Amino acid sequence: MAKKPRIKTPATAKQGEVFQVKTIVSHKMETGRRKDKKTGTNIPRNILNRMEVTYNDRSVFAAHMEPGISANPYVSFYIKATESGEIVFKWTEDSGAVITETRKITVK
Amino acid sequence: MKIYQTLVAAFSVAAVLSFAAGSAVAEPKDPDLTDPRVKRYIVGEKYSGYVVNEPETRDIQDDDFQNPAFLWVEQAQSLWSKADGKAGKSCESCHGNPEVSMKGSSASYPKIHKKKKTLLTVEHQINICREEYMKTKPWKWESDQMLGMSALVRMQSRDMPVNVNVGGEAKPYFEKGREFYFQRRGQLDLACTHCHVDNHGNKVRSEKLSQGMPTGFPTYRMKWQKLGSLHRRFRGCNKNIRAQPYKQGTPEYTALELYLMWRANGLPVESPSVRK
Structure with a gap:
């Protein structure tokens, strides 16, 4: 059973309000520099290299992540509330796997 | 002989110097206990x-x-109500809401099990529940499930002595x-x-x-x-x-x-x- 990403967004916001979004996602962030103790070979790199956030299909935040980022990366940023809709969070792994989460927001 | 004496003198001077230097840079023994922020975690x-x-x-x-441990706790929260094993029971079937049933319980662990008469930790107790009541496999000590569940149980005693x-x-x-x-x-x-x-x-x-x-x-x-x-x-x-x-x-x-x-x-x- 995988651990789900944790995301904090307000359920409702006022028009024009700037609100904070907090995200934390469970990932090993394997740097590719660690050695397998038994075989002596490098463990292949496997990190979340990209995080993208869209607000009603409009890109509002994106981050390019490198191996220096710790495991279980915590990312926080601000969005301005303009209209009701969906905020979609997307993390892309080196292997191509994608973690997606959606949060709804109502703007008054 | 003279060389020997000079050497001894040089060494003793060096010893005194290093001692003095050592005491000059010594840090205070205790961390800052007057910081208001850490007051909660100091008792006597x-x-x-x-x-x-x-x-x-x-x-x-x-x-x-921000505390990444809550990724494990959230996982445990969903495991709490998930039936597992031959008995078809989950933690919830016996214990109900963890926030009520587990409140304060782990503050007295490890403690003696009434029937087994041995000393048990929270982790042992979770596995006893799994094996005896849920009729399922015990979790490994360092597995994500075990860590999350023991964190969830212990968390209910947070801030209690x-x-x-x-x-x-x-x-x-x-x-x-x-x-x-x-x-x-x-x-x-x-x-x-x-x-x-x-x-x-x-x-x-x-x-x-x-x-x-x-x-x-x-x-x-x-x-x-x-x-x-x-x-x-x-x-x-x-x-x-x-x-x-x-x-x-x-x-x-x-x-x-x-x-x-x-x-x-x-x-x-x-x-x-x-x-x-």
């Missing part, structure tokens, strides 16, 4: 590892959202734990007490030594990059002094856990904590 002469933490690490622990009973049937275990604590071991020939009683607040290499209070476990340790159990920490300590570590959940470590919890009696439970 006892203080938890939160006090020796860097302020940045404290920030992460203080915010339940640790209160373990070391009398009666627990007495022999307590004595065994105390013996372990004072026993020199490993190539470095150190006992727990040499670091955590005699030298807490001092530095070992670059790190400040804590009093070794176990109130925050399972803890999210940055070095581990994941949640880890108290017995994993014991193993780390034992390895650091180049001693042969025991396995997690062995009677030796369980007795030691009881002794440590007794030392921490009165300090608030802070699981799941964040440490460097």
Whole structure:
């Protein structure tokens, strides 16, 4: 059973309000520099290299992540509330796997 | 002869100099106990590892959202109500809401099991539930499920004072734990007490030594990059002094856990904590 990403967004916001979004996602962030103790070979790199956030299909935040980022990366940023809709969070792994989460927001 | 005397003189001067230099740069023995921020975690002469933490690490622990341990706790919350095993039961079937049923319970662990008459930790108790009542496989000690569940259970006692009973049937275990604590071991020939009683607040290499209070476990340790159990920490300590570590959940470590919890009696439970 995988651990789900944790995301904090307000359920409702006022028009024009700037609100904070907090995200934390469970990932090993394997740097590719660690050695397998038994075989002596490098463990292949496997990190979340990209995080993208869209607000009603409009890109509002994106981050390019490198191996220096710790495991279980915590990312926080601000969005301005303009209209009701969906905020979609997307993390892309080196292997191509994608973690997606959606949060709804109502703007008054 | 003259050379010898000069050498002796030179050495004694050097010895005096290094002593003077040593005392001049010596850091204060204790961490800053007057900081209002750490007040909650100081009871009398006892203080938890939160006090020796860097302020940045404290920030992460203080915010339940930023604390990565809650990834495990959330996973455990969904496991709580999920039926598993032949009996078709979940934790919820017997215990209901963890926030009600588990409130304050773990502050008195490890304790003597009424029927089994042995000393058990929260982790042991979870596996007894799984094997005897849910009729399913026990979890491994260091598995994500076990760490999350033990964090979820311990979290319900957060901010309540640790209160373990070391009398009666627990007495022999307590004595065994105390013996372990004072026993020199490993190539470095150190006992727990040499670091955590005699030298807490001092530095070992670059790190400040804590009093070794176990109130925050399972803890999210940055070095581990994941949640880890108290017995994993014991193993780390034992390895650091180049001693042969025991396995997690062995009677030796369980007795030691009881002794440590007794030392921490009165300090608030802070699981799941964040440490460097």
